[in-house]
Structures are given as C-alpha cells and as structure tokens.
Amino acid sequence: xxxxxxxxxxxxxxxxxxxxxxxxxxxxxxAQAVTVKLGTLAPSGSSYHTALIEMGQKWxxxxxxxxxxxxxxxxxxxxxxxxxxxxxxxxxxAGMLTVVGLGDIEPSVAGLSYLPMTFxxxxxxxxxxxxxxxxLEKMILDKGFVVLFWGxxxxxxxxxxxxxxxxxxxxxxxxxxxxxxxxxxxLETADILPGLRTGLITAIPITTNQALMGxxxxxxxxMLDLKWSVLSGATIVRKNIWDKIAPEAQGKLREAxxxxxxxxxxxxxxxxxxxxxxxxxxxxKVNPATPEAEAAWRQLTxxxxxxxxxxxxxxxxxxxxxxLVAEYRANSKGAGK
Numbered sequence: 178x179x180x181x182x183x184x185x186x187x188x189x190x191x192x193x194x195x196x197x198x199x200x201x202x203x204x205x206x207x208a209q210a211v212t213v214k215l216g217t218l219a220p221s222g223s224s225y226h227t228a229l230i231e232m233g234q235k236w237x238x239x240x241x242x243x244x245x246x247x248x249x250x251x252x253x254x255x256x257x258x259x260x261x262x263x264x265x266x267x268x269x270x271a272g273m274l275t276v277v278g279l280g281d282i283e284p285s286v287a288g289l290s291y292l293p294m295t296f297x298x299x300x301x302x303x304x305x306x307x308x309x310x311x312x313l314e315k316m317i318l319d320k321g322f323v324v325l326f327w328g329x330x331x332x333x334x335x336x337x338x339x340x341x342x343x344x345x346x347x348x349x350x351x352x353x354x355x356x357x358x359x360x361x362x363x364l365e366t367a368d369i370l371p372g373l374r375t376g377l378i379t380a381i382p383i384t385t386n387q388a389l390m391g392x393x394x395x396x397x398x399x400m401l402d403l404k405w406s407v408l409s410g411a412t413i414v415r416k417n418i419w420d421k422i423a424p425e426a427q428g429k430l431r432e433a434x435x436x437x438x439x440x441x442x443x444x445x446x447x448x449x450x451x452x453x454x455x456x457x458x459x460x461x462k463v464n465p466a467t468p469e470a471e472a473a474w475r476q477l478t479x480x481x482x483x484x485x486x487x488x489x490x491x492x493x494x495x496x497x498x499x500x501l502v503a504e505y506r507a508n509s510k511g512a513g514k
Contacts, residue, residue, distance in 0.1 A: 209243070209421055210243050210244075210245075211243065211244050211245070211418065211421045211422055212245045212246075212247055212270075213236075213244065213245065213246050213247065213270045213271050213414060213418060214247045214249065214268075214269050214270045214271065215229065215246060215247065215248050215249065215269065215270065215271040215272060215273060215412075215414075216249045216253075216254035216255075216260040216263065216264075216269045216271075216272050216273075217229065217248065217249065217250055217252075217272065217273040218250075218251075218252045218256075218257065218273075219250050219251075219273065220250060220251055220390065221250045221251050223250075223390070224444075225273075226248065226250045228437070228441065229246070229248050229250075229273065230248065232246065232433060232434070232437060233245070233246030233247075233248065235433045236430055236433070239426065239429040239430060239433065240422075240426050240429075240430075243426070244422060244426065244430065246271075249269075254269060257272070257274050257275065257277050257278030257281070258277075258278065258281055260272045260274070260278060261274070261278050261281045261282060264322075264415055265321075267415075270414055270415050270418040271325075271412065271413060271414040271415065271418070272412070272413060273410070273412045274410055274411060274412075274413065275330065275408055275409070275410040276289060276290040276291070276408065276409045276410060279317070279409075279410065279411055279413070282317060282320050282322060282413075283313065283316045283317045283320055284490070284491060285312075285313055285316055285490070285491050285494045286313055286317075286409065286411075287489055287490045287491075287494075288309065288490045288491070288494035288495060288497070288498045289305070289306065289309070289313075289407065289409035289498075290333075290406050290407055290408060290409045291406065291485060291489050291490050292406070292482070292485065292490065292495065292498055292499070293405050293406050293474075293477075293478055293481060294403075294404070294405065294406070294474060294475055294478050295406070295498065295499065295502055296404070296406075296407055296502070297404065299446060300505070300509075301502055301505050301506070302329070302407055304501060304502075304504075304505040305498055305501045305502060305505070306327060306409075308501055309494075309497060309498065309501065310324075310327050317413065318416065321415060321416050321417070322413045322414065322415060322416060323413060323414050323415075323416050323419045324411050324412075324413050325411070325412045325413065325414060325430075325431065325434040326411065326412055326434045326435060326437070326438035327409070327410070327411045327438065328409070328410050328411060328412070328438055328441060328442060328445070329407055329408060329409050329410065329442065329445065329446075330384050330386065330387070330408040330409075330410060330445055330449075331384035331385055331386055331407075331408060331445060331446065331448070331449035331452075332384065332385075332404040332405070332406070332407055332408075332449060333382045333383060333384055333404075333405045333406045333407070333408055334382070334383070334384070334385060334400055334401060334402065334403060334404065334405060335380055335381070335382050335400070335401040335403065335405065336380065336381050336382075336383060336388055336393055336394065336397040336399065336400050336401075337379055337380035337381075337397050337399045337400075337401070338373065338376070338379045338380070338396070338397050338398075338399070339379070339399060340399045340462065340464050341380060341399060341401055341464070342401060342464060342466060342467060342470040343470050343473050343474075344473055344474055344477045369381060369391075369393070370391060370392065370393060370396055373393065373396035373397050374396045379397075380397065381393060381397060382405055382406075384408050384449065385400070385449055385450075385452040385453050385456070386445070386448045386449060386452045388400070388452065388456065389452040389455055389456055394456040394459065394460070394461045395459075395460075398460055398461055398462060399461075399462050399464055400453070400456070400461055400462070400463050400464065401464050401466060401470075402463050402464065402465050402466055403466040403470075403471065403474060405474075412434070482495075
C-alpha cells in the first residue's frame with residue numbers, strides 16, 4: 178500500500194522550516210570547513226525558504242564561517258524521494274522533508290501521520306511526539322542521518338470540487354481505497370492542480386497552508402472541516418557530514434535549530450488556521466463535519482486501521498502511538514482538563 182493520493186498531496190506540503198530566533202551565538206570553531214547542501218520543496222521567497230536562509234546565517238556566525246548552508250528550494254532537486262536518493266549518493270547533505278521523504282529512510286515515522294483521526298488536538302500530538310521521537314531518531318541515526326529537529330505543517334483536510342461530508346463523497350489513498358471500492362488516481366505532484374481542473378480527480382487531502390500556496394482552493398473550492406491527520410516532518414543531515422563538525426559547534430547548531438523549531442511550531446499552527454480565513458476571502462466554502470459525518474469517518478478508520486497496522490506503519494509503532502494517545506487522554510481526564 179505504498180502509493181497514496183494522500184502522499185502525493187503531502188509531497189506538496191512542507192515539513193516545518195527553520196527560523197533562527199535565538200540571540201547571537203557564541204562563535205565556535207568547526208573541525209573543518211563544511212558546506213551543507215540542503216534540498217527542499219519550499220518555494221523561493223516563502224517564509225520557509227527565508228527561515229532556512231536565516232538559519233544558515235546563524236550557522237555561519239556560530240562557526241566563524243566554517244559551516245555554510247546552501248539551500249536548493251522549489252523542488253529543484255526533484256521530489257522528496259529523489260532528494261533522499263541524492264542524500265544517499267552524497268550529492269545532497271541534508272533535506273527538509275515531510276513524513277513522505279522520511280518514510281523512505283525509516284518507515285516508522287509514518288506513525289506520526291498515517292493514523293487517520295488519531296489526534297484531535299495539538300496537545301495530544303505533542304505528547305506523542307515528545308515520547309516517540311527519541312526512539313525514531315535512533316532508528317534514523319542507524320540509517321545514517323541525524324535529525325536536527327521535528328516539525329509539523331498542520332492538519333490535513335479534504336478539499337473537493339463539490340461539497341463533501343461523508344467518506345463516500347471522497348476518494349483517497351490509492352492502493353488502500355481500491356480494496357474499499359474507490360477509484361483513486363495516482364498523480365505526479367505537478368499534475369494535481371491540472372487534474373482537479375480537468376476533473377481527473379475531484380478531491381485531495383492536503384494541509385490548508387499548502388492549499389492556499391498552491392491555489393488548490395481555486396479548483397477544489399470546498400473544504401471539509403475534519404482533522405484527518407497531521408503532516409509531520411523533520412530536517413535531517415547525513416551523519417558523515419555532521420561528524421565533520423566539531424562537537425562544540427554541533428551543540429551550538431542544535432541549540433539554534435531547537436529554538437527555531439519551537440518558534441516555528443507556533444507559527445505554522447497559526448498559519449494552519451489563518452490560511453482557512455484567507456481562502457474563505459477568496460471563495461472557499463468550509464463545510465463543517467456534522468456529528469453523523471464524523472461518526473462515518475471514524476467508522477471508516479475501523480476498516481483502515483487493520484490495513485495500516487503492519488503495512489503502512491510498523492505494528493509496534495502503530496500500537497505505541499495509540500497507547501500514548503490513550504495515556505494522554507486518561508491523564509488529562511484525571512487532571513480535570
């Protein structure tokens with residue numbers, strides 16, 4: 178069940194970018210001059226691209242120019258799968274990736290995004306991330322990559338050409354949905370908007386910010402206000418490149434990344450909401466999910482989960498995510514929250 182329309186939509190979406198918000202870093206020396214070539218789908222001039230530029234400046238300042246970050250935006254290095262191949266080949270040193278690209282390195286990261294309707298709030302999601310990502314980072318490290326920080330690009334919602342509320346109104350997740358009688362159409366990223374305009378596809382799951390930036394709302398002017406999943410991501414660097422940097426410098430670069438990640442999580446989540454308002458001003462119709470419709474979607478997850486567990490998401494990670502969500506809810510209920 179590898180090919181997913183959801184994945185294709187997610188390739189348009191961005192993992193959280195880096196925004197250097199910490200104060201000036203004390204200058205340290207790297208073991209040698211290192212140029213970190215980073216690929217991203219972020220458009221030139223976007224807030225994500227600008228943030229990476231600012232992080233690169235902080236890295237240079239912290240290492241007296243020894244560590245330089247060279248950014249390749251706009252997907253000029255290809256899609257995320259291609260960028261991962263280029264990192265493995267030593268052409269790129271780093272990538273700002275969504276769960277789609279990360280999944281090509283370590284499938285377990287799918288547990289943060291591919292369990293539909295698991296997270297109902299950011300508090301739930303943050304609780305799981307805080308406890309699961311150390312384990313995921315070790316897995317990714319074993320594959321030869323260092324995680325600089327984790328991020329998220331918002332909740333995935335369904336955009337469609339006509340109003341849609343029930344699962345029967347949408348098509349998604351290519352191989353999985355074929356078994357349920359749907360007719361999804363796998364597309365290259367660049368073909369999604371033309372596909373919507375020509376009627377080749379009629380619905381797409383995507384984050385609101387990407388729907389705004391990609392003008393998806395113009396061809397699919399209806400949004401179902403249902404939080405389907407979270408688009409997770411991370412910025413990673415090849416371990417053999419990272420190891421060229423002196424430990425003291427590594428610490429300073431990590432401090433900058435951690436501070437940037439914290440600030441950008443707040444910013445991206447605000448954009449997740451603001452994008453809806455912006456699209457509504459341009460004609461988007463937001464269709465609320467009625468209790469009946471939401472129940473139908475949750476009923477669908479009882480069919481999906483057995484097909485996701487052990488196939489799209491490793492069984493142990495799948496079980497751990499659900500355990501942590503239940504743990505958070507039990508603790509919150511006990512605390513009267």
